Amino acid sequence: QSIVYRETIDSTNNLARELANNGAIEGTLVIADEQQQGRGRRGRDWFSPPQSGVWMSLILRPELPLAHAAQITLVTAIALARALTRLTGVQAGIKWPNDILFNQKKCCGILTEMHAEFDQIHHLVLGIGINVNIPQADFPADIEHIATSLQAVKGTPIARAKVVQTVLEELEPLYRQYVADGGFGTLREEWKAHNITLGNNIIAHTAQGTIEGRALDIDEFGVLLIELPDGAHKKIYSADIMF
Numbered sequence: 001q002s003i004v005y006r007e008t009i010d011s012t013n014n015l016a017r018e019l020a021n022n023g024a025i026e027g028t029l030v031i032a033d034e035q036q037q038g039r040g041r042r043g044r045d046w047f048s049p050p051q052s053g054v055w056m057s058l059i060l061r062p063e064l065p066l067a068h069a070a071q072i073t074l075v076t077a078i079a080l081a082r083a084l085t086r087l088t089g090v091q092a093g094i095k096w097p098n099d100i101l102f103n104q105k106k107c108c109g110i111l112t113e114m115h116a117e118f119d120q121i122h123h124l125v126l127g128i129g130i131n132v133n134i135p136q137a138d139f140p141a142d143i144e145h146i147a148t149s150l151q152a153v154k155g156t157p158i159a160r161a162k163v164v165q166t167v168l169e170e171l172e173p174l175y176r177q178y179v180a181d182g183g184f185g186t187l188r189e190e191w192k193a194h195n196i197t198l199g200n201n202i203i204a205h206t207a208q209g210t211i212e213g214r215a216l217d218i219d220e221f222g223v224l225l226i227e228l229p230d231g232a233h234k235k236i237y238s239a240d241i242m243f
């Protein structure tokens with residue numbers, strides 16, 4: 001395994017994809033001090049100022065069918081919730097599918113990008129963004145009320161290297177367990193224990209439109225199950241959730 005470091009980059013996910021396409025092995029980690037075009041889910045920008053966060057992308061090559069990719073992102077969210085709770089001493093929550101929040105404010109997001117061949121995962125790029133030493137007042141005005149950082153939560157700065165180390169310590173065994181079991185197993189229960197989505201009335205913004213209902217559960221594939229106002233049940237595969 002190797003670590004590829006850049007002072008500044010467009011997006012660590014871009015370089016990781018390029019390396020993966022050129023044969024980089026599982027465990028290769030791309031990490032940058034600053035991203036100039038950091039990307040979030042659904043085509044959004046990801047605020048990635050210099051030396052203030054962990055902006056990194058991990059190349060994985062699980063020998064599993066395509067359907068497992070979403071679950072690997074949920075497993076990553078568990079590892080992040082564990083790591084960020086350890087680092088701050090404050091309980092982190094997972095918002096489905098994979099945002100990590102403290103006190104309803106987002107501190108960390110995951111952008112998984114994948115290359116599959118014939119229904120098998122060829123590689124995954126697991127992009128992880130963690131706001132570490134960003135004072136609350138330094139967030140851009142449009143996200144100031146919905147974003148937070150580890151420093152803002154803990155009250156003191158935290159070394160970014162320590163954050164990377166703690167995340168990888170939590171992620172590696174969980175990922176290995178997931179691949180060995182070929183599925184969620186008991187990890188689904190742990191995801192549920194960390195989650196802050198289930199049981200709430202939510203508004204889900206999906207590519208097909210907006211759906212309101214009560215979040216009931218996630219199934220064994222990590223798909224969100226909601227109850228509509230008329231009592232019918234519906235599965236949500238991908239969405240932004242608002243409470």
Ligand code: BTN
Nearest residue numbers: 011038039040041056109127129
């Ligand atoms: C989201 O919550 O919308 C996902 C945010 C993912 C941000 C990380 S930072 C490292 C990697 N490179 C990117 O361009 N994005 C991800």
